Amino acid sequence: MKLTCAKPDTLYSVTSVSGDGPQYRRLLDMGFCPGSEVYVAGTAPFGGTVLVSLRGYSVALRESAADMINVEPCHGL
Amino acid sequence: MDCKIALVGNPNVGKTTLYNKITHSFEHVGNWHGVTVEAVTKTILFEHNRLEVCDLPGLYSLTVYSPEEGVSRDAVLENSHDVIIDVCEVNNLSRNLYLTLQLLEARAPVIVTLNMMDELRRRGMTVNYRKLERVLGVPVVPMETKYHSEIHMLLSIAVDYASGRRHDPIELTYLDKLPVRELETVIGKNADACGMDARYAAIKVLERDSCIIGKLALTDDQKKYIDSLGNRQAELASARYGFIDEITDGVILSSVAAEHGEMHEHEVHNVPLTESERQECDADADKRRHIRRHGRIKKKISMSRRGFSGLDRVFLNKWAALPLFLVIMLAIFMLTFGDYMPGYWMKTGLEWVFDELLAANIARGLTAVGAWNWVTGLVTDGIIGGVGGVLVFLPQIVLLFLFLALLEDSGYISRVAFMTDGLFRKIGLSGRSVFTMLMGFGCSATAVLTARGLEDEKMRKKTILLTPFMSCSARFPVYSAICTAYFATGKPFIIFGMYVLGAAVAIAMAALFNKFSAMKSGELSFIMEMPPYRIPTAARVFQILWHNAKAFIVRVGTVVFALNVIVWLLSSFGVGVVGGAWVFGYVGDYEGLRSFLQYFAGAISPVFAPLGFGAGEHGWQAVTALISGLVAKEVVLSTMESFGGVAVVFGSNAPAALAFIVFTLLYVPCIATLAAVKKEAGTKWMLGGIALQLGTAYVVSLAFYWIATLFTVNPGAGVSVVIAACVAIVVALIFAHAAHKKRFACIGCGGDCGRCGKRK
Numbered sequence: 113m114k115l116t117c118a119k120p121d122t123l124y125s126v127t128s129v130s131g132d133g134p135q136y137r138r139l140l141d142m143g144f145c146p147g148s149e150v151y152v153a154g155t156a157p158f159g160g161t162v163l164v165s166l167r168g169y170s171v172a173l174r175e176s177a178a179d180m181i182n183v184e185p186c187h188g189l
Numbered sequence: 190m191d192c193k194i195a196l197v198g199n200p201n202v203g204k205t206t207l208y209n210k211i212t213h214s215f216e217h218v219g220n221w222h223g224v225t226v227e228a229v230t231k232t233i234l235f236e237h238n239r240l241e242v243c244d245l246p247g248l249y250s251l252t253v254y255s256p257e258e259g260v261s262r263d264a265v266l267e268n269s270h271d272v273i274i275d276v277c278e279v280n281n282l283s284r285n286l287y288l289t290l291q292l293l294e295a296r297a298p299v300i301v302t303l304n305m306m307d308e309l310r311r312r313g314m315t316v317n318y319r320k321l322e323r324v325l326g327v328p329v330v331p332m333e334t335k336y337h338s339e340i341h342m343l344l345s346i347a348v349d350y351a352s353g354r355r356h357d358p359i360e361l362t363y364l365d366k367l368p369v370r371e372l373e374t375v376i377g378k379n380a381d382a383c384g385m386d387a388r389y390a391a392i393k394v395l396e397r398d399s400c401i402i403g404k405l406a407l408t409d410d411q412k413k414y415i416d417s418l419g420n421r422q423a424e425l426a427s428a429r430y431g432f433i434d435e436i437t438d439g440v441i442l443s444s445v446a447a448e449h450g451e452m453h454e455h456e457v458h459n460v461p462l463t464e465s466e467r468q469e470c471d472a473d474a475d476k477r478r479h480i481r482r483h484g485r486i487k488k489k490i491s492m493s494r495r496g497f498s499g500l501d502r503v504f505l506n507k508w509a510a511l512p513l514f515l516v517i518m519l520a521i522f523m524l525t526f527g528d529y530m531p532g533y534w535m536k537t538g539l540e541w542v543f544d545e546l547l548a549a550n551i552a553r554g555l556t557a558v559g560a561w562n563w564v565t566g567l568v569t570d571g572i573i574g575g576v577g578g579v580l581v582f583l584p585q586i587v588l589l590f591l592f593l594a595l596l597e598d599s600g601y602i603s604r605v606a607f608m609t610d611g612l613f614r615k616i617g618l619s620g621r622s623v624f625t626m627l628m629g630f631g632c633s634a635t636a637v638l639t640a641r642g643l644e645d646e647k648m649r650k651k652t653i654l655l656t657p658f659m660s661c662s663a664r665f666p667v668y669s670a671i672c673t674a675y676f677a678t679g680k681p682f683i684i685f686g687m688y689v690l691g692a693a694v695a696i697a698m699a700a701l702f703n704k705f706s707a708m709k710s711g712e713l714s715f716i717m718e719m720p721p722y723r724i725p726t727a728a729r730v731f732q733i734l735w736h737n738a739k740a741f742i743v744r745v746g747t748v749v750f751a752l753n754v755i756v757w758l759l760s761s762f763g764v765g766v767v768g769g770a771w772v773f774g775y776v777g778d779y780e781g782l783r784s785f786l787q788y789f790a791g792a793i794s795p796v797f798a799p800l801g802f803g804a805g806e807h808g809w810q811a812v813t814a815l816i817s818g819l820v821a822k823e824v825v826l827s828t829m830e831s832f833g834g835v836a837v838v839f840g841s842n843a844p845a846a847l848a849f850i851v852f853t854l855l856y857v858p859c860i861a862t863l864a865a866v867k868k869e870a871g872t873k874w875m876l877g878g879i880a881l882q883l884g885t886a887y888v889v890s891l892a893f894y895w896i897a898t899l900f901t902v903n904p905g906a907g908v909s910v911v912i913a914a915c916v917a918i919v920v921a922l923i924f925a926h927a928a929h930k931k932r933f934a935c936i937g938c939g940g941d942c943g944r945c946g947k948r949k
Contacts, residue, residue: 128423129423132420135716136422137250137252137396137422138249138250138716139716140422140423140426141249141250141252141287141426142249142284142716142718143283143284143287143426143430145423145426145427145430146423146427147427148430153501153505154505154507155507156505156507156510156607156608156610156611157507157508157510157511157608157611158608158609158610158611158612158615159611160610160611160614161607161610161611161620161715163505163607163719167281167283167284168280168281168283169281169284169718169719169721170501170718170719171716171717171718171719172606172607172610172620172715172716172717172718172719173715173716174610174614174715174716176715177715177716
């Protein structure tokens, strides 16, 4: 499933990042690589932008970027 | 010896704070990402060494994304620095080390410093930097920017490192998982030909860095080979992060003893660990890992445990976020500009000093010594009246700058960008533009420079063009003086209304631009990090206050003062025929003599007659104020004060005074801002901007003048016109919204409303 469809206040794990171009590179550089845990905190008041945290910092993504990230629900801790 | 040092690191890790501390500078700092937009260099003396320290914009990786990151990347790759200090934030170690690894891959002369140790220590943690030093093979210096001793240590290590005591760089084992070696042999010759390190070139080719691939001038066979390797970008990033997870495991500890143990062992014997010792160490690490995993109570995952502050629950709440933002802005304006608030009392005090103490006594003194009329006029009206008239706003302007700086330093401004992004993207801007626009409330000229962090070129230029519409602090004195004279009861509303009007005009213009394809922004990405909330220190608050107060006093003392004297002289001396003879002299000495400015500005003033303030015998004074305001906006008020105050300039025409403040808000910004716009966006955009600003200012103040006049003639008619206009705007918006509903998400839609085109 895509990160755009993720439920707020939930922990996910990244399965892959698809796409190409500078945005794809930036996502990889920021640590969205397979296996990393992503916590979805919520969406912006006007919609379209999602706030996630990974590796101990938080980052806002527009849906075009969030669409590139495939996640699966993370059970356990 | 001479030594060139560059500060490199992720955005918002405190590079500029460190730079300011090392070089005793006052570069702009803030708690958000991308404050620094260009390289700054300063040379200092450090223990008989000349250090040239260079502060660079932050970057996440050596494959660049926005123009300001290119500056940093080039500085690293040019190899012109003796030492590169890689500033890492210790609370966000893994992503910071990602850049460190890239620097090591490029074989840059790196020393790593772990910044913000205070935040880690406050949480009762410590860092085993010795372990990092061992695996990375470069010096690692934990530090806090506020301690001189730690900065001293960092610089000593940097100088030591530069003078040749190098550690052996490690073999980056994680690269073995990728075909780096094979690629090295294939493109080695190309890399040698353009003076690049073969391993680094191979890595960048795997990352598909178009800049490096272009430089290498590959043959078709080589390109075919590279294509056959497939897309390995994700693999490479994963390999780096995997390596980082491995080396950072157990580096951040909750006990001081563990760090101490290892340091002790190193400092005393100063020998590397033997194999058996290392195994012991690893066994310890396993034990620690076990404790970390099982020794605590499992809790439900909450925001605060995931790097979010509890404040975000409130500030980023879907429903509370925007109202809270408006309340915060309103509170800032109230505290600064409101009557009976801190800013007001300080201003009243200063006014008393200027009017009662200085002006009255100096005038009495000058008359007593028998000075000429014009000298008395120049000193009391021109200098004390004009310059003093602006200087009394010092407390309020400094307070405004303080609040803006607090917005920046607390980290709240990034939240504003996040929550307004949805609104701004609809008009072709991004939430990132909010930084620039909010900074525009302080000073347009410096705000324009912050737009450089915006990635899309058109969006950047639009933001630059629209920022001067935001009411800068120098325009506030004009509103305040006019409101006090004409609209005493509605003063807070009109002043706040001017700020809202400026922002509304900027947003309306952006929406309008987005309708023209030539000005439309491309599909934009928006990946923005949220900084943690931080409480500014008292020292920082005083620094902001002192720095802004000094800047304001210097401006008023130089530019405003000089211009005021010139304007006063030109408006007080004239040539003309009085009593049948040609005279040249002070207008106060001759009945009916017209001053130079009266001729010049009087020729232009009919243009502004429809706006009210250009008409009448004092029309030339208002026009003079506007023209001299091009140099600096403070001069608008100081000029009017030197003519005897706003009450003289506008007489009994209150609507004209209102039209004047609207015109002051919207017309061409000061020369410093124009220069900044020209530098950032080009001459064409600057000239277009001037035309746009003049046109907008004229039309909007014309509307304000006639509606206000209608109110004074017949309040009922005025109210109905305003209501009709509001209804018309709402209807137009509804129609526009209905037309777009099919293509765009509706406001507040999460994608499941079924009415709009937004995908789920």
